[in-house]
Every structure is written in structure tokens, then in C-alpha cells.
Amino acid sequence: MSTFIQLVFSGLALGCDYALIALGFTIIFKASEVINFAQGEFLLVGTFAVSVAMFSWRLGFFPALLIGIVVTVLIGVLFERIVLRRMIGRPPFTIIMVTIGLDVVLLTAVTMIVGANSPASPAPFDILSAITIGSVKFGANAIASIVVTALIVAALYAFLRYTRYGLAMRATAIDQEAARAMGIKISTVYALAWGISGAIATIGGVFLAAGAGNPAFDVGLGQAALVAFPAIILGGLDSIPGAVVGGIIIGLVYVLTQGYEPAFLGTNFHTIAPYLVMILVLLVRPYGLFGTRKVERV
């Protein structure tokens, strides 16, 4: 039983990291119908920046985190402004491809700077510290990711619900033309979406890097974040609660299969379990559990 509780807790914590990554996708998609394949590398770049600021520049964790957030926000906003702005009206295929281009650039840029070294995982505490209750270990990083994810989701909800810019974002997501007619500056909304998504990416990345329990992380961090794709598909691309629920489901599936992996399934079955769950869901509901179907016209 305690193994089960342990696994559920770890799954929940990992799921919260995935939820953060998934939120990054969803916010951009809702605002501009763009799917950012480079989101995983945003995590990598952000976390790497935090790591450099903390360990090379000897800053405290929180100033370092701020620097990381500034870096990803800048990359996101600049990419939107310089590249995506010129691609409005182009087919979705092209737009997905251009984000894949960004993904390659970001990943390789970090790889080039990192070289053969592995950057240290940044965290405000010893990443292995934990509270043990009975035989269940509640890791500090895991607790922090659950709490911070909850806070971010609440803040995001309040932002979208009660602030002027939040309302503008929601209006744009529902009907861009109508929003424009009402005097909403669409470019501000896009910039906001990319900015928020970049900031969340850095936070998610820091948790994901520390959550692995290793003192260092490698450039595969962005690829590890690809497991968030099944999460957003489960949740439906355009649903914020969907992203959170999808992220948590995927986290649980991942950790539980890892924990109970039967021998006959060989090694690494847990790495594909989220994808298998996703494929099963898509067989039944091609637009995800929470997504809305678009009507096509001639």
C-alpha cells in the first residue's frame, strides 16, 4: 500500500510538471491557434539559464529564476514578433514546421554552449531533501511542484477572469475578429500568450530537472517534456482545465507503470505508456477529452 501511495504522490508531482508544460502549449494555442513544438526546448533554455545564473554567476535561486524567466519570455515574444507575425494566414502545417525549426535552433544552441558538461539542476533547496511519513517519502521538490502548480493555475484563472488583459485573451480565443472590433490589440494578446507560456516553461523546467533527482540535467530535458504532448491531447488543445487534468493523468500513468512494470514488458515500457493511453483516447474521441471540434466549411 505504501508503495502505491508513494507512486501516486510521485505521479501527481510529475503530473504537475507536465501540467505546467501542457499549459504553456494551451495558452499559446488558445490565443493564436499556433502549436509550439519548441515548448520543450523553452524548458531547456529556461532551466539552463537559471542554472548558469545560479552556479556560474553565483546568484541566489530566486534572482536566477527571474533571469531564466526573462530569457524564455524574451525568446517567446521575439519569436512571435519576428517570425510568427509574418506567417499569419499560412497553413497550420507551415506554422508547426517553423516552430520545429525553432526547436532545433534552441536545442542545438544549448548543446553547443553546454558542450560535454552537464549543467547542475537549480533548486532553492537540496533536491534530495524529503519528509518521510511512515514509509512514504514526500520529496521537497515534489511538494513544491504540486504547490506551485496549484498557485500558477489559480493565478492564471484569476488573470483570465478578472483582469483587462485576461479578458482580452479570452475574447480573442473565442472570436478574433469580434475582439479586434471591440478594440482589443491582438498583437498584445499574442505577446502576452507567448510571454506567459515562456515564463511557465522555465518554472516547469526547473521542477522537471530537479524532479529527476540527479544533481545535473542534460540537453534531453526538452525531449522529456514531449510527454506533455499526450497530456494536451488528452485534455484537448484549447482547454486550460484539460491541460491540468491531462498532465496529471499522464504523470500518474508514467509513474505507476514505471513502478509496477511487469518483467514481460521489457525495459522502458513506462516511456511509451503515456502515448498508448493517448492513442486509446484518440480512437474514441479524436479531439481529446475536453477539446472542441471545429466545423469545416467549403
Add this chain to the structure above:
Amino acid sequence: MSASSPLLSVRGITVRFSGLTALSEVSFDVYPGELFAIIGPNGAGKTSLFNVLSRVYRPVAGTVSFEGRDLLRLRTDQIAGAGIARTFQNLGQFPHTTVLDYLLLGRHSRMRSGILRGGVYLGRAATEERENRAYCMRLLALLGLEPFRDRMLGSLPFGLQKRADLARALAAQPRLLLLDEPVAGMGLEESQDLAAVMLDIKEQLGITQILVEHDMAMVMGIADRVLALDFGRVIAQGVPAEIQANPEVIKAYLGEVIVEEPPAAGKARADTNG
């Protein structure tokens, strides 16, 4: 007309989108060789009706039979093969397709070769391709599109795109041609040219046509019979004179402001001539 049996028979078609009724119990018959027009103000359900005939929309009630065949049992892509071709109201779907390729695309349901035969391109596939190219070339010549056969659709002016689209629909050798607002956005002269083409299609090729059109004057000039829709209901059916005199039709049309669209293409030509 009533002597022959109808080519197309539509009975009690109702279409709803999430509670909104787009079409309500629409019934009509189209007889072989007719030029049948469907008119109505914007949002009356004209294009929805075409989308039912093309099997894009699924009606909640009603039947459609074409040459005695239940059309609602076919998939969208089987409609062309069944003998019904349709032109598009909005163009620009295929900007990078050349005019000739567009016509060949129209002949898709009349051709057979698949990937293997097309890839090897020997014997039957090559013969088929050659024959169909020749057919399309004749059609292009007929419609005066020959000089543009290798031009991409997106590089042609609107009027020529419309004409190429009509040629593409004709390439399928349909027995029923659905024309979705064929003169929308055209200048007066171009509209008249296209009206003449429609009459030629009727008289020379004997193809039955259903025309959805907003432009009343044009419809009244060429249609054999007219169906008037408003808010998804049939409000009148008959020969043009009857429709023009029908008080409900007049009311439906008076209800909206009729704005003469600026004949963009015609104006541009006047400029270059002057």
C-alpha cells in the same frame, strides 16, 4: 416538363446546426435539361441546400433521389462519380494548381489509375492520362481558357478563376451541374458572358443545372424555373414571372438593402483601355 420523371427529387429536407434550423422541410423537383434557380436573401439556406446535395451536410430529415438513386446513401466523394458536379462559391482553395491540372482533377472520378500504375506510367495509365489531357484541352478551348492552361489558378484574375472552376466541374461530364453563386463578385459584362455560357451548357450540352444566385435580375433572365428560399423555408416555386410577382418574395427581398457590387474586374479593364 411534368411528362418526364424528375432527374433530382428533394423531399422534406431539414438541416439543423446545434439547434439552429438552416433548412426546414424543403422539397422540389428538377427535370432533365432544366436550368433551375434557387434564390433567396443572404442566410436563406441556399448554400446549405447545395451542401446537402454534395453530402457535406447531413440532413436530420428528408430524402434526396437522383436518377432514382438515394443520394443520401453516398459519401461526399461518390457524388461526382454519380454524375453531379459542383462549382465553388469561394475560390482560392487551389492557388498552386495549374488550370489544366485543375480540369484533370475534375476528371478524377472518370479516371482509374492509382499509385502503382501512375508511378510506373506505362500502358494503360499513360494512355488514360493522354486521353484525359486531350479531353481537358478540348474543354479549355471551348471555354476560351486555352492560353491559360499552364497558369496557376492563384495567378489568374477572379473572372478567369471562376471560369476555370466551371470548366473543372464540366470536366467530370456531369448530368447535373450545381452552380454556387457563379457570378458573385463579377462585373456586369462578365456576368452576362457567364449567363451566356450557362445557356450554352443547357442548349448545346443538355446538362441540367441548378443555380444558386443572389442576383435576381440575372436569374430571372435565364432560369426555367425558380425556387425562392427565406429563413430555410420554401416561400415560392414557379416560372420567373410568377416568382417576380410573388408578394412573399418581394417582401423577403425588400427586407434587405440591395447594394450593387462594384464591378471590380470591369473597372480595371476600363482603366487599362483608357
Add this chain to the structure above:
Amino acid sequence: MSRPTSVNAPASTPTLSGLLRSSRNRALLVLGVIVLGLIFLFGGDGWVSVLDFTMVAAIAALGLNVLSGYAGQISLGIAFFMGIGAYTAAWLGGSAPQFPGAPSGLGLSFLIWLPASGIVAALIGALIGPTALRLKGFYLGIVTLALVFIGQYLFINLKSITGGQQGRFDFPTPGFGDFSFASPTPIFGIELTTNQWFFLLLLLLLALAAVFVGNVARTRAGRAWQAVRDNEVAASIMGINLFEAKLGAFVLSSFLAGVAGALYASLSGIATPGTWSLLLSIQFIAAILIGGVASVWGSILGAAFVFAIPVALTTFALLPQSASSTGISSGDLSTILYGLLIIVFLLFEPAGMIGLIRRIRLASLRFDARRKGGETATAMAPSTRETLLDVERVDLARETNAPQQPD
């Protein structure tokens, strides 16, 4: 026609099918063949090997271009199908286990394992296609991404065929009877290296694949793919069965990827599960985007660009092959280069290098026309425009155009 054809016919617009017909293009092709021939004969084994890998990559790029370029279906799964092809070849053509636990093989001829590698990949494509192709755009992208990860899992665990995590080292080499590419003996007194033999075979296979894909693209099935790509609803109204068109593209694409995978493994002799990673798929996406989507020549150019340049950089000893603790490796430099080029091409020339070449050709044709007939050429622009705007009255009855007013 009463109007002079010189005004009427847009003769200066080159067509796609005309790409190989002009003398300029033929000259380019001849030049290309001569360059290839010179490298083959005098370039040394290193360069021949670069060309070999490029040609294998070009076959796979053609496969991806069928699915993504012509039919417009996003796929990240090409690495998976390449892996399937490679392991099919290994299982059918590989040697029997030499020690307990070694991966097994049936030792069949390459006339069997090579086509089989494509066929098995195509069959698996046909199996997965109906489910995957119900999805569109991003969803299809993610499902094909999942394929890559599922492939990794399978390739790690099916040890008896793949050799597991450590990989397999005995991929079969083409050969006939006693003759094998692996240790070539002189034939009719001609002595060629392994890489040279591969060169000849790959040139033939690439030419076959290119001609096949080119033929499909300009006939019924290919036209249907492109229509589906541009507008699904309009395509189905025109009579195209969307499912059939997409599945056909998926199967052909898988076939070519399978064959390319088998050839790749055969050429390098070794493959680990990590060979068939997401990065490989992304490299092929880069190849077709940079070379040119929906273009046979674009696939070849793009493959050359993405796969030959890193090797060339290393061969010229400009940069070290892999990352040291400091400095930039050739692999990284070319990767960041093609990442940037994806963005730049998509922004400014979505038709890729081929589009760029077409543009240059068009400009040079215009230049030629201007130089040749000074006045007529300058007069051409406005009069052509006039013709375009002037819709002629059509009379189907007489099948002729009514006489026009002289302009």
C-alpha cells in the same frame, strides 16, 4: 483566334513539367552527372561514402515528401519506418546467430531483403494508417511522434532481431551469389570499392524512386494528394476519396522509408535503437522544407544539404566531429544552420531551394526576353495584363471565340 498568339500565350511562364525540358536544365543535369562521375572515379572513398549516405537520405526524403509535401500530412514518424525497414533487412538477410544471444538472421539474398524491407514497412503503414489518418494536423504529428517512441521501445526489447540497446552489427550487404559488396572481387577486370558498388546501386535505386514519385505526382493519384492537401472538403466534392488518397500516400511513404532504412543500415553496417530517433525524423523534415516540399528535386537537394554538409565540414577538417568540452562541432553547426534555414525558408521562400532556383530561372528568362526583343518585350507586360482581364465571350455552339475588338 483573331488575336496574335504572341500577345496571348503566356509563353514566358515556365511550367513544372518543363523543368527538364529546357536546354539549360539538360545542361545542368549533364553537369551534375559529370560531377558525380568525377567524384565516383577520383574523389576517394570518403567522398563516395558521403554521396552514398546522401542518396539513401534522398530516398527517405522522397518518402517523407510524398506524405508531407504532396499529401500535406504532418509526420514525425519516418525514423520509425526506417527502423522497421532496417530490422526487416537484418532479420531476413542477416547471418545466423554466431554466439548464444546474438541477433538472428535468415541469410536470404538481397533481392529478397531489400524489397521486403519496403513491403513490411508499407504493410505496417497500412495497418497504422487507418487509425492515424483519422486525425489531422497536429494530432497526426503527435501520433507519429508516438510511433517513434514506441519504435524505440520495441527496438530495445526485441533483442533477437535488433540486438537490443547495444545494437546490431551484422546488417546484410547487397551481393549476387559469391559476390558481395562487403568484400568486392573484380568483375570483368573492374575493381571497385564497397562504397563504389553501393554508389552504383544507390544511384539506380534513387533514380527509380525519383521517377516513380515524379510520375505519381503528375498523374491521378498525385493530383488527388495535392488537392487533399490544399482543401479536404473541396477535394472530396470533386470526387476524391480522402481516406484512400491519404492512406495511399502513407503506404508509399512508408515503403520508401523502409527501403531507405534497410540501405542505411546496410551501408553503415551497424544500427542501434537510438539511430531511429526523433532527431532523424526532424532531419528529414528539415531536408524537405529546405530542399522543397512537393518536389522530387527538392527532396534530393534537401537531403544533400542536411546530410552531406556535416560530413563535408568534418572531411574538410574545419571542425571536430563531436563536441569536446569547448568549441563547436560540425554536427552542431550544421544542425543549427538547418534549424535557422527551416525558419528562413518558411518565412521567405516556402518552396525551398527548388523555389529559389525556379525564381532565378524565371528572372533569367525575363532577362533573356528583354535582351532579345527590346521593344516587344517591354510591350509584353501591359498587354498580357490586358488579355488576362479581358474575358472573352464564349460560344460553345460554334466552338470558336467571337471576334474581338482590336485593342
